Amino acid sequence: xxxxxxxxxxxxxxxxxxxxxDDVEVNxxxxxxxxxxxxxxxxxxxxxxxxxxxxxxxxxxVGAGExxxxxVCWVHVPLSTVLGWGLPDRDLGQVLTMRPVIVPATAIxxxxxxxxxxxxxxxxxxxxxxxVLLEAQALVRRALRHARDASDTDSGRAALGTGEAMRxxxxxxxxxxxxxxxxxxxxxxxxxxxxxxxxxxxxxxRAVGTTLGSYLTRCxxxxxxxxxxxxxxxxxxxxxxxxxxxxxxxxxxxxxxCGRSPGxxxxxxx
Numbered sequence: 001x002x003x004x005x006x007x008x009x010x011x012x013x014x015x016x017x018x019x020x021x022d023d024v025e026v027n028x029x030x031x032x033x034x035x036x037x038x039x040x041x042x043x044x045x046x047x048x049x050x051x052x053x054x055x056x057x058x059x060x061x062v063g064a065g066e067x068x069x070x071x072v073c074w075v076h077v078p079l080s081t082v083l084g085w086g087l088p089d090r091d092l093g094q095v096l097t098m099r100p101v102i103v104p105a106t107a108i109x110x111x112x113x114x115x116x117x118x119x120x121x122x123x124x125x126x127x128x129x130x131x132v133l134l135e136a137q138a139l140v141r142r143a144l145r146h147a148r149d150a151s152d153t154d155s156g157r158a159a160l161g162t163g164e165a166m167r168x169x170x171x172x173x174x175x176x177x178x179x180x181x182x183x184x185x186x187x188x189x190x191x192x193x194x195x196x197x198x199x200x201x202x203x204x205x206r207a208v209g210t211t212l213g214s215y216l217t218r219c220x221x222x223x224x225x226x227x228x229x230x231x232x233x234x235x236x237x238x239x240x241x242x243x244x245x246x247x248x249x250x251x252x253x254x255x256x257x258c259g260r261s262p263g264x265x266x267x268x269x270x
Contacts, residue, residue: 029071031070040225054079057177073116220243229269235263
């Protein structure tokens with residue numbers, strides 16, 4: 001259990017390339033600011049805020065605001081560990097949406113900075129590492145509950161009722177994130193989770209709040225955004241690399257999601 005967490009506190013590290021890992025990542029900014037390229041969009045986490053996200057989405061730290069030194073706390077919890085916590089369906093659904101959950105640190109109701117500092121020491125001892133994992137779980141639960149309570153859209157979300165249902169949803173999300181660049185469809189995703197396609201689509205929408213097809217498209221658009229910003233690839237090359245079956249499909253879905261063409265998006269953000 002002691003090896004399942006990674007905890008760090010200090011200045012934001014250099015991150016020259018986007019990376020991904022199958023953990024739930026928690027960032028608490030004490031001083032300065034974190035600027036991320038998350039998928040293909042820019043995301044800022046300011047002092048006094050905490051961000052929680054599934055790190056399977058490619059992300060890269062591109063700066064720390066005006067205070068380049070900063071003071072940030074990080075914790076990585078393996079997704080498999082989080083799945084074993086038995087989170088409420090709506091809370092786990094927030095993690096799987098691929099959109100960071102950002103809450104004020106005060107919502108946790110604890111001195112989170114002091115907690116992180118203690119964790120760095122306690123994780124080195126077998127008799128206290130278990131306590132750290134329990135405290136990390138409580139922190140994540142409080143943050144997700146705050147985000148859920150603050151959201152107007154959660155009130156209509158139906159509960160799934162079983163751990164097996166959420167395992168199936170997670171399997172579909174993981175398969176999608178791993179294979180969206182390939183010519184897969186929602187039927188392929190359902191089959192990968194050994195589910196009937198119609199049931200799979202209903203289950204996924206109830207858990208995550210979006211359709212399985214939209215989730216697949218979101219993965220592809222995010223990858224296209226990332227490639228437009230970080231590479232010199234042509235739009236035709238990017239369409240193929242991001243998993244779109246044609247340039248027309250790429251342009252249609254990208255414009256719908258971003259409100260502009262791929263070329264305009266690149267000109268604005270590079």
